[in-house]
Amino acid sequence: MTEIQIPADLLPKDGRFGAGPSKIAPGALDALAATGTSLMGTSHRQAAVKNTVGRVREGLGSFFDLPEGYEVVFGNGGATAFWDIATFGLIREKSQHLSFGEFSSKFAAAAKAAPWIADPSVIKSEPGTRPVAVAEEGIDLYGWAHNETSTAVMAPVIRPAGAADDALVAIDATSGAGGLPVDLNQVDVYYFAPQKCFASDGGTWFAIMSPRALARVEEIKASGRFIPAFFDLGTCVEQSRLNQTYNTPSVATFFLMAEQLDWMNANGGLNGMVERTTASSNALYGWAERTAYTTPYVANADERSLVIGTIDFNDDIDAALVAKTLRANGIVDTEPYRKLGRNQLRIAMYPAIDPSDIELLTKSIDFVVDAL
Numbered sequence: 001m002t003e004i005q006i007p008a009d010l011l012p013k014d015g016r017f018g019a020g021p022s023k024i025a026p027g028a029l030d031a032l033a034a035t036g037t038s039l040m041g042t043s044h045r046q047a048a049v050k051n052t053v054g055r056v057r058e059g060l061g062s063f064f065d066l067p068e069g070y071e072v073v074f075g076n077g078g079a080t081a082f083w084d085i086a087t088f089g090l091i092r093e094k095s096q097h098l099s100f101g102e103f104s105s106k107f108a109a110a111a112k113a114a115p116w117i118a119d120p121s122v123i124k125s126e127p128g129t130r131p132v133a134v135a136e137e138g139i140d141l142y143g144w145a146h147n148e149t150s151t152a153v154m155a156p157v158i159r160p161a162g163a164a165d166d167a168l169v170a171i172d173a174t175s176g177a178g179g180l181p182v183d184l185n186q187v188d189v190y191y192f193a194p195q196k197c198f199a200s201d202g203g204t205w206f207a208i209m210s211p212r213a214l215a216r217v218e219e220i221k222a223s224g225r226f227i228p229a230f231f232d233l234g235t236c237v238e239q240s241r242l243n244q245t246y247n248t249p250s251v252a253t254f255f256l257m258a259e260q261l262d263w264m265n266a267n268g269g270l271n272g273m274v275e276r277t278t279a280s281s282n283a284l285y286g287w288a289e290r291t292a293y294t295t296p297y298v299a300n301a302d303e304r305s306l307v308i309g310t311i312d313f314n315d316d317i318d319a320a321l322v323a324k325t326l327r328a329n330g331i332v333d334t335e336p337y338r339k340l341g342r343n344q345l346r347i348a349m350y351p352a353i354d355p356s357d358i359e360l361l362t363k364s365i366d367f368v369v370d371a372l
């Protein structure tokens with residue numbers, strides 16, 4: 001079955017459509033190799049590495065056009081580490097979480113597991129849909145995912161009306177940041193890992209923090225709560241201002257991200273990137289709606305992500321076999337999120353992915369289904 005050969009003129013120029021780690025521009029890898037002996041393998045306390053970290057900090061600052069007083073903070077450990085960091089350094093007493101898939105549920109689980117704060121309030125909805133945050137007495141942090149990567153539902157970033165003045169809104173933007181529109185005035189902590197829209201490698205987290213969030217970090221630190229050194233957000237804030245991390249960073253991750261940010265900023269910044277993800281997602285969902293054997297999994301069109309698409313296949317077509325055939329032809333990582341257990345493909349449409357490659361991908365899928 002996997003001997004089906006997709007004609008060359010239907011093949012995307014780059015066959016990587018994974019939700020993460022995702023496509024890295026080959027040019028960025030060439031640029032990394034070209035640094036030769038000058039960057040990797042040198043001290044992270046010296047200028048070459050600190051300047052690379054500084055490029056990322058400045059690149060993010062201009063990309064997001066930071067509101068007054070907002071800062072770019074970062075540290076080692078990826079988005080998953082940031083959930084634990086938040087339980088130590090951001091949640092004062094009680095948080096509220098929207099839980100609508102694998103990733104958004106994990107921050108809720110981390111808060112529930114932390115014995116020094118109250119059990120969180122959790123608002124759930126069925127996979128493929130999204131709940132809405134509502135202001136609640138006693139909540140000092142509201143958290144949800146901008147883009148639930150497991151289901152491809154996006155959730156707008158809007159401060160809940162009636163939230164306490166000093167309550168924080170903390171958004172996991174790991175797969176959304178850089179490809180979805182956002183008004184940072186609505187959010188206090190917009191955090192993400194760089195192996196998705198920022199086309200870099202994993203292992204690092206970034207958080208764009210508002211003055212309110214920076215004040216919370218200081219307040220909790222001053223309260224005397226035990227905070228393990230590795231999870232100390234106050235230390236991360238101080239270190240980030242110096243263009244360094246508490247312990248040794250992944251230098252390649254910062255370099256690849258700096259290259260991608262240069263490209264993003266040179267191509268229209270956030271608005272330019274949202275234009276690309278909009279073009280890609282219009283192409284994908286338009287095809288899925290037109291095609292007899294496919295349906296977009298997310299029923300409400302407003303909730304369909306611009307950066308990841310989940311496409312259900314009719315029962316008489318085995319999506320897993322389609323993904324396997326695509327893989328044999330160099331089109332990789334279109335398999336769905338395992339635990340969702342659907343007969344579907346999941347396609348990333350991050351800014352680095354060319355909208356014309358999404359169109360070619362749909363043609364390749366049509367060809368494979370025809371041949372099967």
Ligand SMILES: *Cc1c(COP(=O)(O)O)cnc(C)c1O
Pocket residue numbers: 020077078079080081103104145147148149172173174175193202203204
């Ligand atoms: C990928 C992803 C994560 C996990 O990121 P790591 O860097 O692997 O910890 C968290 N949240 C969302 C929304 C994601 O897409």
